[in-house]
Amino acid sequence: MIKKAIVIGAGISGLVCANYLQRSGIQTLVFEQAASPGGVSTSWKRKGYNFEGGIHWLIGAIKEIPLHNIWLESGALQENNPVYFKDPVYTLVDRAGRMPLYRDLHGLELTGWRDKLALAVLKFDLLCFDGFHQPITDIKGIRARYPSPFSLWEYIKMGGAALITPFLVMQSARFYARRFRNPRIRALLGAVVEPSINALSLIYTLSTFHMGDSGYPEGGSLQMARNMASHFQGLGGEIRYRTRAQEVFRLQDKWAVRIGEEVFPADAVVISVDARSAMDKLFRTPLQDSWAKDMRKGLRTTQCMFLGVGVKADLSTWPRSMQIVLPEPLHAAGLTYRTVVINNYAGVKGYAPEGCSVITCLLHGSTYGWWKAAREDGTYAAKKQEVMHAFLEAVGRVIPAVLEQADVTDVATPLTYERYCSTFEGSYMSDWPPFQPLYHAPYRYERGLYFTGQRTAYSGGLPPAAQSARLTAQYVCRDLNVEFVSHE
Numbered sequence: 001m002i003k004k005a006i007v008i009g010a011g012i013s014g015l016v017c018a019n020y021l022q023r024s025g026i027q028t029l030v031f032e033q034a035a036s037p038g039g040v041s042t043s044w045k046r047k048g049y050n051f052e053g054g055i056h057w058l059i060g061a062i063k064e065i066p067l068h069n070i071w072l073e074s075g076a077l078q079e080n081n082p083v084y085f086k087d088p089v090y091t092l093v094d095r096a097g098r099m100p101l102y103r104d105l106h107g108l109e110l111t112g113w114r115d116k117l118a119l120a121v122l123k124f125d126l127l128c129f130d131g132f133h134q135p136i137t138d139i140k141g142i143r144a145r146y147p148s149p150f151s152l153w154e155y156i157k158m159g160g161a162a163l164i165t166p167f168l169v170m171q172s173a174r175f176y177a178r179r180f181r182n183p184r185i186r187a188l189l190g191a192v193v194e195p196s197i198n199a200l201s202l203i204y205t206l207s208t209f210h211m212g213d214s215g216y217p218e219g220g221s222l223q224m225a226r227n228m229a230s231h232f233q234g235l236g237g238e239i240r241y242r243t244r245a246q247e248v249f250r251l252q253d254k255w256a257v258r259i260g261e262e263v264f265p266a267d268a269v270v271i272s273v274d275a276r277s278a279m280d281k282l283f284r285t286p287l288q289d290s291w292a293k294d295m296r297k298g299l300r301t302t303q304c305m306f307l308g309v310g311v312k313a314d315l316s317t318w319p320r321s322m323q324i325v326l327p328e329p330l331h332a333a334g335l336t337y338r339t340v341v342i343n344n345y346a347g348v349k350g351y352a353p354e355g356c357s358v359i360t361c362l363l364h365g366s367t368y369g370w371w372k373a374a375r376e377d378g379t380y381a382a383k384k385q386e387v388m389h390a391f392l393e394a395v396g397r398v399i400p401a402v403l404e405q406a407d408v409t410d411v412a413t414p415l416t417y418e419r420y421c422s423t424f425e426g427s428y429m430s431d432w433p434p435f436q437p438l439y440h441a442p443y444r445y446e447r448g449l450y451f452t453g454q455r456t457a458y459s460g461g462l463p464p465a466a467q468s469a470r471l472t473a474q475y476v477c478r479d480l481n482v483e484f485v486s487h488e
Helices: 012-025 067-073 111-126 151-155 159-169 173-177 183-189 199-211 219-235 273-283 289-299 368-376 378-396 400-404 414-421 462-479
Strands: 004-008 027-031 044-047 048-051 090-094 096-103 238-240 249-250 254-259 261-264 268-271 305-310 322-333 335-344 357-364 406-412 445-448 449-451
Touching: 004 012, 004 261, 012 067, 012 219, 012 249, 012 268, 012 322, 012 462, 044 219, 044 406, 048 111, 048 219, 048 305, 048 406, 067 335, 067 462, 090 183, 096 183, 111 406, 151 159, 159 199, 159 268, 173 183, 173 199, 183 254, 183 322, 219 238, 219 305, 254 268, 268 462, 305 378, 305 400, 305 414, 335 378, 357 414, 368 378, 368 414, 378 406, 445 462, 449 462
Parallel strands: 004 027, 004 268, 027 238, 090 322, 268 449
Antiparallel strands: 044 048, 090 096, 249 254, 254 261, 305 357, 305 406, 322 335, 335 357, 445 449
16 A cells, blocks of 8 residues: 655755655655745746855765765756856955955965964864764664665764864854954854854864865756756656645544645655744644743744845956955844855856846844834835845945946845745744754654654754755654665
8 A cells, every 4th residue: 555645845855855755655745835846945036137045055065975865866966957166165355355265275364373373273173074974874773775874984984073073062153263363364254154153063164165065056056956856756756836734733543734625644744844833833733842842942043134136247257255344334124244245146157147147145133023023014125125225335335336237136034034935033044052952843753743854953054954854754664664765
């Protein structure tokens, strides 16, 4: 008898999980509220300009990293989206000129013995993380056609990272960067990850660049998501777009999903939308388990405002990714920004009309309440325009064409992410500041009901989304006594 599964959400995690379930012989149906796959990791077009709202680099882009296998097995990486590896990864732009951050860290401007010592420490930390990766293993009791056994040697090789990790999680990325006397180096490191989160995220990210990983797939996040959706459908799976799951509930001995007046029972229901929102909104009675109470009480979210600008000018002389020190502060949504990270897609195929360019920027900060108040008092649209105008003026002082030749603009607020992706407070990941625990949803809530995605794994980003999806698929296969098949 054929087993059936339902996956709620066609984001990256949902698509990875659905691909594994379908390949393992479980007939899988995916419900997605949006018109396209990808969830938060997506892009969109405005009058001929493509705004990349998801991937800025992909960990697991090289075959030496085990995560690469998940991208291949889920169809994410194919011939139609080869990976580009930029170097330098970031460039500081300020009154003094430009200073690049290369993958091997050469070229940093040292201002004395203190900076030389700080650089030596940084290189030592990267050496400890050399070869570090998230192990891809199997859960206990799973029948896997192609097992991924626990390798003690694999863990031994990553022992250096384990030794320094406790010191990294006890300090912020900003505090770590303060070891450098040169403020330009501190500003440059601030482009890599949000300075408020712990330093482990900074070192881990830098280590992926240092190892030659973390490239940008051609076509960005939407092409990658479309590849995964197409791969899933090629295996016989079904995706229903513009279909919002309204309720998950018990129906006799199974869990079921309600869509309007229709009820869909299944042997397994996998919730891959934001677990923090789902536990309150998808069930008749909000979940009251200890993990749910802890998450309600302690979860800190990472929010941002997305700004995209289509420019009628060729900006290819400017760096691909740059941290700009603004001549005058940018005031937006009640916050002040003295630096901004700009992603410049000039010359990237398919992102702008001939001779034109696209730039994007994420302004991080907890602005959900500010935007919610603006929506309630009727000033939401006007304030979006104000934020974009302030951004154009601030960046235009450094790159005049951005202000003078702006052709198309777009602003996405936390409320935008909440509306299109059902994310809690419009966040795209969980914040992980120093000394703070992480709050996780369980992969397996009980037999027949499962969670996957960034709220089930540490922090956020594509790696935990993909890895959690593989684990969730294994829990489903184990409960249904089905052989887990990872690849052909």
